[in-house]
Structure formats: C-alpha cells, structure tokens
Amino acid sequence: MTTHTHQTAPTQFVQANGIRFAYRRFGKAGGVPLVFNIHFLGNMDHWDPLVTDGFAKDREVILFDNAGIASSSGEVPTSIEGMAANAIAFIQALGLSQVDVLGFSLGGLVAQELSLTAPELVRRLVLVGTGPRSGEGMASLTPEAQKIFGATYDPPDNLWLSVFFAPSESSQAAGRAYLKRFRLRTEGRDPELNEKVGPRQLEALAKWGAPRPNPFDYLKAIYQPTLVINGDNDVIIYTINSYILQQNIPDAQLILYPDANHGSQYQYPERFVRHVSMFLSEEGRVSAPRFRVEPSIQEMHS
Amino acid sequence: MTTHTHQTAPTQFVQANGIRFAYRRFGKAGGVPLVFNIHFLGNMDHWDPLVTDGFAKDREVILFDNAGIASSSGEVPTSIEGMAANAIAFIQALGLSQVDVLGFSLGGLVAQELSLTAPELVRRLVLVGTGPRSGEGMASLTPEAQKIFGATYDPPDNLWLSVFFAPSESSQAAGRAYLKRFRLRTEGRDPELNEKVGPRQLEALAKWGAPRPNPFDYLKAIYQPTLVINGDNDVIIYTINSYILQQNIPDAQLILYPDANHGSQYQYPERFVRHVSMFLSEEGRVSAPRFRVEPSIQEMHS
Numbered sequence: 001m002t003t004h005t006h007q008t009a010p011t012q013f014v015q016a017n018g019i020r021f022a023y024r025r026f027g028k029a030g031g032v033p034l035v036f037n038i039h040f041l042g043n044m045d046h047w048d049p050l051v052t053d054g055f056a057k058d059r060e061v062i063l064f065d066n067a068g069i070a071s072s073s074g075e076v077p078t079s080i081e082g083m084a085a086n087a088i089a090f091i092q093a094l095g096l097s098q099v100d101v102l103g104f105s106l107g108g109l110v111a112q113e114l115s116l117t118a119p120e121l122v123r124r125l126v127l128v129g130t131g132p133r134s135g136e137g138m139a140s141l142t143p144e145a146q147k148i149f150g151a152t153y154d155p156p157d158n159l160w161l162s163v164f165f166a167p168s169e170s171s172q173a174a175g176r177a178y179l180k181r182f183r184l185r186t187e188g189r190d191p192e193l194n195e196k197v198g199p200r201q202l203e204a205l206a207k208w209g210a211p212r213p214n215p216f217d218y219l220k221a222i223y224q225p226t227l228v229i230n231g232d233n234d235v236i237i238y239t240i241n242s243y244i245l246q247q248n249i250p251d252a253q254l255i256l257y258p259d260a261n262h263g264s265q266y267q268y269p270e271r272f273v274r275h276v277s278m279f280l281s282e283e284g285r286v287s288a289p290r291f292r293v294e295p296s297i298q299e300m301h302s
Numbered sequence: 303m304t305t306h307t308h309q310t311a312p313t314q315f316v317q318a319n320g321i322r323f324a325y326r327r328f329g330k331a332g333g334v335p336l337v338f339n340i341h342f343l344g345n346m347d348h349w350d351p352l353v354t355d356g357f358a359k360d361r362e363v364i365l366f367d368n369a370g371i372a373s374s375s376g377e378v379p380t381s382i383e384g385m386a387a388n389a390i391a392f393i394q395a396l397g398l399s400q401v402d403v404l405g406f407s408l409g410g411l412v413a414q415e416l417s418l419t420a421p422e423l424v425r426r427l428v429l430v431g432t433g434p435r436s437g438e439g440m441a442s443l444t445p446e447a448q449k450i451f452g453a454t455y456d457p458p459d460n461l462w463l464s465v466f467f468a469p470s471e472s473s474q475a476a477g478r479a480y481l482k483r484f485r486l487r488t489e490g491r492d493p494e495l496n497e498k499v500g501p502r503q504l505e506a507l508a509k510w511g512a513p514r515p516n517p518f519d520y521l522k523a524i525y526q527p528t529l530v531i532n533g534d535n536d537v538i539i540y541t542i543n544s545y546i547l548q549q550n551i552p553d554a555q556l557i558l559y560p561d562a563n564h565g566s567q568y569q570y571p572e573r574f575v576r577h578v579s580m581f582l583s584e585e586g587r588v589s590a591p592r593f594r595v596e597p598s599i600q601e602m603h604s
Contacts (some may be wrong), residue, residue, distance in 0.1 A: 232548060232556075243545055246534060246558055254534075256556040271584070278576060283384055 016093035022071030027056030037107030043070035054273035084113035131241025138209030164263025231260025318395035339409030345372035347499030356575035386415035433543025440511030444490030466565025533562025
C-alpha cells in the first residue's frame, strides 16, 4: 500500500513498444485505476494536485508521459492513432486488464481512439475540454489559440492563464491559484519538453481535425459510459464540440461549467472531482454495447 | 417537525392574489425550501416520488398548483409573466423570504420569470427540460409534441411515456416504472385539470416562444447560480435550448443525460437528485450579480 501523493509519487519506468514510459502511480489501490492523458505541450507535472489527489482518496491514479514526452523515451507520433497505440502498450505493460481513462484536450482525442482500438481495456471514459474528429474549429488551432500560443509570457507559466482560464477576474484568480499548485511539486519534476514535441503534436491535431464526410459517425462505436466536461466558453477547443461529443456517443453525459475556458477542471477542482467520482462509481451502462465485434467472433476468424 | 412523504403529505391551502393555492410541504425543515413548478397539463401528482422524497431527506420540498390548476382556484393566466406573479404571491403568502426554485418545462419558464421579477426571493435556480424566450422550435409546439399530444392513449397515463421518455427499450422501461410511482399516492390526489387549462397554457407558451430581436439578452439578468438539466434528445423542448440557457445565463451549469427525452429526471431520478443536491449545497456564487438594480436605488426613486 502506498501513501504517496501527487507531490511525492516517484517517477517510475516501464518498457513497451520499444519505449521507456515514465509514469507515477498513487492513491487507493484495489479498484479500477484512472489513467490520465495530458494535453498539447503537457507533461505529468501539468495535472492539478487538487484533482489528482482528490481522486487518489478513492481510487488509484496513474499519470504518464506518452512517447517522446518529457521523461519518456521515443518520438511523438504524428497521429492520434499512434499516440493511442503507445498508450495502450503502456497500460498493458503495467499488467492492467481494465482501466478508466481520462483525457484532457489532445489527451481526450487519444482517449477516444484508445477506447475504439482497445475497447475491452476501457471501463469508463472521461473527456475533458476536447472534441470529435473534424470538430468545429479543429482543422487547425483556433484563431484564439494561435494568438495565445504565439505570444510570450513572463513568467512562461502565465501561458496557462490564457490557455485554461477565462478573462474574467474570478477565472484569472482561479488560474493564479492553479499555477501555484502546479509548482508545488519541487522534487523529481519532469524535464521540459523538447522542441520536436510541438510540431509533431500539431501535425497529429491537424489530421484529426481535418474535414471529412460524416465525421461524427465513429463516435457511435464508443460504447463505454462516457462523461464529457468542459468550460462554457472554451476558446482552444470550442465548447460546442463537447456538445457534439455528447450528442453522438451513445451513452454520454455532458457537464458544462460557467465562466470558464479550456481548463474548467482546474477552475473548479473539487466540483470536478465530485462529478467525475460520482460518474465513475455509477453501476452498469445505460446503452447496450453496439457496433462491437465480440472477442469470440474475432477469435473465430483469427 | 413533519414526517410526511410525497404519498402522505396533506394538501394544504393558502390565500394570495385572490387565489386559494393548493400546496403540499414536506421534508427536512430548517433550510431553504425547494419550490417545484410543474409542466404543461401537470398537477402536484405528476412529480416523481423518487425525486421529491429524494430531496426531502435533506431539505424542505414544496409542491403547489398554480392558479387555475387542479386543486387551486382562479384562472390560468395566458402569459408566463402572469403565472410567475401568482407563483411569487404564493411563495410570499407562505411567509418565505428566500427559496430555491425548480421548474420543469413550462414550469421552467415560470421559474426564469420568477427569478427576474423577484430576484431577492430566489437563492438558486434549477431549470429542467426547458428553454429560453424565442427558443428553437418554441414558437409553437414542436412537430413531435403536436403528434404526441394529438394522439390518444389507453390507458391515458401512457401519454407520458411518449412525452417524457425516448423510444429506446431502456428509456421506455424507465417510463413504465415512473408511471407506477406516479400512481403510488392513492389518497388525496389532485383532481384532473379542466378543459380550459390546455388552451390558456398554450397561449402563454406561444407568447413566450415567439420570435423577437436579441431574444436571449434577458438571460444575462438572471444572476442566481443556475443548474440546467435535460435529456440529450428532448423532442418537446429541443435539447439545444438547454445549451442556449447555459450559454447565456451568467452563472449556469449544464448537465445532459443520455438516451433521454423531455423527462430525464424521471429516467435517472437518483442521479438527478444527487446532481441537484450537490448544486444546491454549493457555496456562494461564481459570478458577481450583474444588471441588477439594487433595492436601495429602486427605493430612492419610488
């Protein structure tokens, strides 16, 4: 039994797919762990300790750097599918047969793809500040995101005040509190991302967001109970994309928070943990699995 | 202290605005009561005991028939404003200075208007299966609603299977369970509505839903913390209207439930009670009051 927290959990390593994956694992063991997938330009340190430790009271939390990110070896794939394949290899390398998956922003795209590629691995899905393939404004960075990521900040952490929080006084105050929490871990932090990460992640984002016919049909095949959460005015991945996710995933709930941008879960960390914990603790599924090739049938043909 | 429940709470009466209002009041006294505003063609008996008794564990619940409905005297106003004025008179006649207000469908329009007309009376607002002035498809009954309300049902209660629940097997099964709960109270039920109610309520709905310029601006003046809840495929008041409410009320959260039509709170009664209870127990408000004429200023000019 571990008594580690977000601040103290040591970075561990596991090998899979030719990659040495860095991860941290803490919280109450014994149930289905919750695996966190981080956003564009993010590493394990970007998660909010109020969120991760909030979940860790009742369940095991697993943070990791996907391939090419921070403490992990390898190269960032230029497709979401590639990132999801690596995430699956990582989870399986830990010997886990089923996990709950939380994905934020870019991590939410990886989480969707992961659920489609390895459905038996995913019990429940939490999609935060993210969107569907060919979502509104997702063919490239939104004009707001281009402006925000194109500016310089002093200190550099202030970038996240603009990416995650709304311009209102109340949201910016929540943002400053988040930035303090984000620096609370002082020992064993992840290294900064190298300069190859951004362009390769952008290439993957652009492929995912590119227009295509019937872009939302694939969502009908996500049969896991899903919770979609966002701020009500996300300028990085527009909020309407969360609505689209809810409307197309068969068994999805949607929660939107007020006065909030892309990082609503850091603005309302306690509320977020309560909503997600309630969702993760619900029994059963509302809809029967659909569009799924049963393992027995797959085996018959292999 | 009362130990009454949804099934046993006696119908009481209070006089205000020249109307004898019928109401039932039960649950844990001492806090801010939750006042329920019912839908088109509904009376006190239409509330789900799993919902009302669910709330009554932690707070006082007040059901009432607005003017002209079932056990209450008077005539149904032909405007939402008139219904809200009566609701305010009823609440004040009970000697209450502050309440939480829940409104479902037509009752959600009344609840909005009530919050605007008597803002000091309303602490928090819960809007279920409802929409804004000039909302999408709200200038008249939606085509789906016209078909559903135009058909005949045997037994007549089966109307609500179509109004409140989705066509899926799972939703219809939840609907049949709701119909049983809806008939659990056998003594002291409300009388059926008279034939004047429907046309007058429809006239009020049509005025509210009529197109007008900048129709959603009025929502900026609702400064109460608000929770908007609906099913993901409401064919009576389209789900997008819940999204519009959330996007325009300054401090509003939105929750959508899957596989659900207009009566999602009866499909997921426990989940609904937990979400709303959590919301009603939150501290403070996210946004500062805006657009509000302070009472002191009003008094200076009166």
